Structure formats: structure tokens, C-alpha cells
Amino acid sequence: MSKSLPQRVRIVDVGPRDGLQNEKQLVSADTKVELIRRLGAAGMKSIEVTSFVSPKWVPQMGDNAEVLCRVLAAPAAGVDYPVLTPNLKGFEAALAAGAKEVAVFGAASESFSQKNINCSIAESLARFRPVTEAAQAAGVKVRGYVSCVVGCPYEGAVAPEKVADVAETLISMGCYEVSLGDTIGSGNPVTVQRMLEAVARRVPVAQLAGHYHDTYGMAVANIVASMQMGVAVFDASVGGLGGCPYAAGASGNVATEDVVWLLKGMGIDTGIDFEAVVDIAAWISAELGRSPASRVARAVLAKRAQSAP
Ligand code: HMG
Ligand code: MG
Numbered sequence: 001m002s003k004s005l006p007q008r009v010r011i012v013d014v015g016p017r018d019g020l021q022n023e024k025q026l027v028s029a030d031t032k033v034e035l036i037r038r039l040g041a042a043g044m045k046s047i048e049v050t051s052f053v054s055p056k057w058v059p060q061m062g063d064n065a066e067v068l069c070r071v072l073a074a075p076a077a078g079v080d081y082p083v084l085t086p087n088l089k090g091f092e093a094a095l096a097a098g099a100k101e102v103a104v105f106g107a108a109s110e111s112f113s114q115k116n117i118n119c120s121i122a123e124s125l126a127r128f129r130p131v132t133e134a135a136q137a138a139g140v141k142v143r144g145y146v147s148c149v150v151g152c153p154y155e156g157a158v159a160p161e162k163v164a165d166v167a168e169t170l171i172s173m174g175c176y177e178v179s180l181g182d183t184i185g186s187g188n189p190v191t192v193q194r195m196l197e198a199v200a201r202r203v204p205v206a207q208l209a210g211h212y213h214d215t216y217g218m219a220v221a222n223i224v225a226s227m228q229m230g231v232a233v234f235d236a237s238v239g240g241l242g243g244c245p246y247a248a249g250a251s252g253n254v255a256t257e258d259v260v261w262l263l264k265g266m267g268i269d270t271g272i273d274f275e276a277v278v279d280i281a282a283w284i285s286a287e288l289g290r291s292p293a294s295r296v297a298r299a300v301l302a303k304r305a306q307s308a309p
Contacts (some may be wrong), residue, residue, distance in 0.1 A: 019241025040076030146172030160198030185215030255294030
């Protein structure tokens with residue numbers, strides 16, 4: 001285990017995609033574009049905008065092309081705007097809308113792969129290959145995801161070697177980074193480190209990111225455990241929005257404000273304006289008709305209300 005923690009961490013805000021994809025009520029394109037604009041203004045350097053998946057499967061992402069085009073018409077300086085693309089059809093639509101970065105998403109569990117993208121792990125990797133080739137030809141960056149890196153909602157515990165197999169294949173296809181998804185938030189520091197040890201034997205740690213859902217409140221502990229292993233990129237969702245439509249009971253990603261609070265307190269630089277992220281969490285939660293889910297946002301907002309004249 002590495003004893004020195006990273007001095008700087010990159011956060012990928014996946015709220016507009018992972019956060020909103022599970023919302024029952026359709027969120028307007030205006031709100032999505034405004035959310036992304038606010039995140040960029042708060043200093044977020046990577047914002048996952050939408051997914052080019054079937055609108056029959058995920059209706060909430062049916063406005064993908066409109067949202068991406070509008071975001072790219074007024075981009076914030078130095079910000080990457082990745083989008084999910086499960087296959088060549090999705091990639092071509094994303095490219096037509098102007099995408100400069102896409103993400104393919106596989107799983108370490110066969111049952112989850114079937115439920116999520118309607119094919120086996122091997123079939124999914126065969127679908128991703130033409131995506132990575134087309135992306136390379138078009139000068140588009142590709143990120144990879146592996147879901148169910150610790151546990152699967154259908155199969156239970158997942159073997160770390162299975163995660164390493166998929167992660168290594170994604171890197172060999174040309175993904176610049178693989179984001180390791182604890183889709184149902186069942187990991188703890190011990191199981192997450194065990195998984196990372198297996199993956200790090202096959203993929204350089206500098207190419208790994210942690211994507212931890214916070215179902216059982218373990219995500220922040222898992223981030224610290226991952227930083228102890230040298231991981232310095234984490235996905236998060238402002239306001240703790242979200243969940244996966246194909247993982248029953250899975251709650252949102254770790255809240256961005258929780259991660260920024262944690263890192264700020266530990267003296268680790270993110271380049272993100274903490275107070276602005278809390279404002280965004282309050283705003284998007286109000287747009288969705290609820291209070292912010294994260295403890296950090298609730299604590300900061302309560303303190304602000306107390307000290308207001
Ligand atoms: P399929 O039905 O197997 O695909 O779906 P198909 O190739 O047989 O095509 C069937 C129909 O879908 C056809 O249309 C295609 O044109 C259309 P029809 O002829 O019936 O009118 N189609 C598409 N339409 C739009 N965009 C596309 C596309 N591809 C085919 N790209 C598919 C396969 C992958 C499309 C489907 O299963 C799907 O869309 N699944 C949604 C998956 C999803 O979005 N899941 C949530 C995101 S993953 C996640 O949250 C986990 C993550 O956060 C990490 C973690 O937490 O672990 C990333
Ligand atoms: Mg996720």
C-alpha cells in the first residue's frame with residue numbers, strides 16, 4: 001500500500017448522466033444544460049454530459065444530441081465533456097453531435113452485463129472494439145468503465161481477477177483510463193483495496209479511476225482507501241444524485257460536495273470551488289423537488305441559514 005496520498009485529485013462529475021438517468025420525471029434539456037454550465041463555472045474539468053443509449057431503455061437520456069450540442073456550443077475553457085456510447089450506433093450519434101470524448105461501459109459480472117446492455121461480457125468487448133477504432137480514427141478520446149467491481153446485484157461478490165480481465169482489455173483497446181464502478185456501493189476499504197491490488201497488477205494505477213456509489217455510506221472511505229493505493233481520479237455526482245436503472249436498490253454516486261469537502265480537509269487540491277458546488281447541489285435538488293441528499297450539503301446549508309442575518 002502506498003503511504004503518500006496524491007497531492008492533486010481529478011474529479012469527474014457524472015451527475016448529468018449517472019445522476020439524472022434514473023430520475024422518473026423527465027428533466028428538461030434546459031435544466032441539464034444549466035447544470036453542466038454551473039459545474040464548469042465551479043471549476044469541474046470533466047463533466048459526463050449524457051449517454052447515447054437506446055431511448056427505449058433510458059428515456060431520460062433521449063435528448064442526448066440536443067444537450068451535447070448545446071453544451072459544446074458554449075463550452076467552459078479546458079473542460080472535457082465525455083458521453084457514454086455502448087456501441088457503434090451510439091458512437092456515430094455522439095460524433096455527429098460533436099463529442100470529443102466518449103466512454104464505453106462493460107461489467108465484471110455476466111448477469112449485470114446482460115441486464116444493462118443486453119449482451120455477455122465477451123460480446124460487449126467485441127462491440128467496444130469498433131468504437132475504440134472509430135474513435136481513434138476521429139481523434140476522440142475513450143474512457144472505459146467496469147461495473148460491479150466488488151459486488152453484483154444478481155450474483156453477489158465479484159472476483160477481483162474478473163475486474164482485472166475487463167479493465168486490462170479496455171486499456172489494450174485504447175481506453176486512456178478505466179473507471180472502476182462499485183455500482184451497488186457494496187464495497188468497503190478492504191474489498192476495494194483487494195480489487196485494486198488485482199487490477200493494478202495488470203493496469204498502471206495512473207490509468208485507474210474510482211466510481212463509487214454511496215448506497216451504504218462507504219464511498220468516502222473507499223476513496224481514501226483507493227488514494228492509499230495511488231488512485232487520483234474519482235467520479236462523483238453533485239447532490240449525490242442518481243443510481244443505475246439496471247441495479248435495483250443502487251443509490252446515487254458519492255456526492256461531489258462530500259468528495260471536495262474530504263479532499264479540501266485533507267489538503268488535497270481539486271481546483272473546484274467548494275461553496276459553488278454546494279450551491280449547485282441545492283439548486284439541482286430544488287429543481288428535482290427535494291432537499292440535497294448529502295450530509296455535507298445539508299450541514300453547510302444549515303450553517304449558512306443559521307448565520308444569515
Ligand atoms: P439492444 O436492444 O440489444 O440493441 O440494446 P440492438 O442492437 O439489438 O438494437 C435494438 C434497437 O435499439 C434498435 O432500434 C436499434 O437501432 C436501437 P429498433 O430497430 O428496435 O427501433 N439502438 C440504439 N438506439 C439509440 N442509441 C444506441 C442504440 N443501439 C441500438 N446506441 C443497448 C443494446 C446497449 C442499446 C441497450 O441495452 C441500451 O441502450 N442499454 C442502456 C444501458 C444504460 O444506459 N445503462 C445505464 C448506464 S451504465 C451505468 O450506469 C453504470 C456506470 O455508471 C458505472 C457503474 O456505476 O458501475 C457507467
Ligand atoms: Mg454509476
